[in-house]
């Protein structure tokens with residue numbers, strides 16, 4: 001695209017300003033799981049609304065029962081595709097603080113032992129860095145060309161790290177406004193430190209509350225233990241049976257809606273440790289398509305060592 005070069009040049013020349021904006025956002029302690037930081041979450045949403053408005057989006061802060069959403073539109077490209085960009089401005093808790101080499105909400109660029117430079121701050125790689133990458137790209141396009149090559153709707157939530165309780169109700173309530181041709185979710189990672197990646201799919205999660213009831217009264221373990229079923233034993237059996245030895249989900253019909261070329265996952269031993277209640281789609285282990293010799297790896301947001 002002929003207009004790409006000047007946009008990239010603008011991004012390069014404005015890198016210091018882009019970093020300054022990102023650092024402003026990183027300083028906000030938007031820990032969604034702790035009510036003590038609710039004001040910081042709201043401040044992050046307000047910061048994004050102001051910044052998107054400044055770029056030229058029609059942006060608004062939208063209330064939910066939890067932390068607010070940020071919705072922004074730019075629809076100045078009639079006839080062109082409509083992209084929905086999703087990100088989240090909330091971050092994970094920072095404890096244990098003693099494992100940090102520097103204060104988590106005082107962003108800085110550090111030089112690693114191998115000479116590479118990296119931003120150190122809570123949320124820099126999940127997901128404020130990613131979402132601001134998109135925002136900065138939009139800013140450069142707008143400034144350079146007066147518009148964007150496609151129509152864009154932006155949706156930022158503030159509860160991704162606490163299970164996104166407001167997301168589905170918000171999507172359902174605003175279905176028409178948030179309709180799109182392509183959804184872009186950049187709550188993902190790089191291929192490696194030097195190689196950007198486009199993640200084609202993420203695994204979703206289902207949460208269920210299961211109640212197992214066995215005996216109708218207390219049973220003496222010495223007299224009944226073993227033959228009488230214990231709810232913990234039953235539950236452990238159910239959980240263990242959810243996957244077979246290759247990591248494949250055993251629930252009948254689970255893969256019915258997937259294309260024929262299915263994916264397999266070989267457990268790495270770390271994936272299960274990262275799964276916990278209220279975890280989100282991004283915490284799931286990711287698999288390459290099954291092929292000879294293919295490896296599967298786990299890159300969990302929650303299993304990731306805290307910086």
Ligand SMILES: [Zn+2]
Pocket residue numbers: 088126127160187282301
């Ligand atoms: Zn994330």
